[in-house]
Amino acid sequence: MIGVNTAVILPAQGICFAIPSATALFVAQRLMRDGVLRRGWIGVGGQNVTLHRRLLFKHSLTGAGGVLVLSVEPRGAAARAGLREGDVITHFGAQRVNGVDDLHRLLTEESVGNAETLGALRRDEKVYLEITPDLAPALPD
Numbered sequence: 001m002i003g004v005n006t007a008v009i010l011p012a013q014g015i016c017f018a019i020p021s022a023t024a025l026f027v028a029q030r031l032m033r034d035g036v037l038r039r040g041w042i043g044v045g046g047q048n049v050t051l052h053r054r055l056l057f058k059h060s061l062t063g064a065g066g067v068l069v070l071s072v073e074p075r076g077a078a079a080r081a082g083l084r085e086g087d088v089i090t091h092f093g094a095q096r097v098n099g100v101d102d103l104h105r106l107l108t109e110e111s112v113g114n115a116e117t118l119g120a121l122r123r124d125e126k127v128y129l130e131i132t133p134d135l136a137p138a139l140p141d
Contacts, residue, residue, distance in 0.1 A: 040107030040133035042083075042118075043076015044069050048099040049088060051121070059090075059126050063098040066090045066121065081118060081131040090126075091119030107133055 009015045030037045049068040056064065066088040072079050083089075089097050092106045093116040111133045118131040 036138075038109040038112065039136040040109070040111035041076070041136035042078045042081075042107065042131060042133050043073030044078045044083065044089075045071035046089065046100055046103075051088065051090075055121060055124060058124070059121070061090060061096070063096055065098040067097055067100055067103050069120075077131050077134050078118075081129040083118065083120065083129060083131070084122065087120040087122050087127070089118060089120050092116060107136075 027037055044067075046067040046069050048065055050065050051061065055061070069078070069083060069085055069087045069089065072083055072085055089103060091097055092103060095102070095106055097103045097106070112135045113132060115130050115132045118129045120127050120129065
């Protein structure tokens with residue numbers, strides 16, 4: 001198996017969106033073991049952004065992207081750390097963040113309650129913030 005279909009657009013020649021089978025297996029194992037999936041949460045809304053080559057060179061960044069912060073939850077970990085709308089997240093701990101998927105992959109159950117350094121670009125300057133992810137809130141039934 002390669003992936004699990006999550007959505008299909010029938011009028012668009014059957015285009016499907018899927019999650020990787022490794023992700024499906026991980027989720028299934030956690031649900032069977034614990035009955036719930038626990039994730040880290042920092043309280044930001046963001047989108048993928050491509051960084052200008054000048055910024056990549058200036059800050060010696062690998063990859064071409066980051067996560068543009070569109071919103072910050074007032075009582076979330078990001079707000080407590082000082083992250084602002086308009087910042088671009090480039091690192092979480094020692095790991096490079098090229099997009100939302102990278103950041104989501106790093107916000108594991110193990111990250112909850114553990115302080116990490118979050119690297120971000122604020123305008124064209126690099127800032128480092130100490131952030132301690134919270135447990136992601138449960139989704140309403």
